[in-house]
Amino acid sequence: MNSDELLEVIKCNLALLEKEAEIVITSAIPNKAAKVLCDKLAPFLVSELSSEEIMGIRGSINEVINGFGLYEGPEGEMRVGVSKEVLKLASKKLSNAI
Secondary structure (H helix, E strand, O other): OOHHHHHHHHHHHHHHHHHOOOOOOOOOOOOHHHHHHHHHHHHHOOOOOOHHHHHHHHHHHHHHHOOOOOEEOOOOEEOOOOOHHHHHHHHHHHHHHO
């Protein structure tokens, strides 16, 4: 999900809550509340990860869950199909999102 999609989801749900009288938004600027929420939530989106990084993270989790190590071979090749560098970059991106 990118930030434009997130903004639309927030707008729709705020409108729904307002329609159901759960909240009242009193702003002179249309959609300002949705934009503020989107800006605050956007850094937590993991769509910044490439498909290769996501594949490596998923593979790593599966290997650990199933009791295997992440490395095999004399040169420490990854069992999960991606390089150690790819996982390091993905880890850094996830750390920056927190």
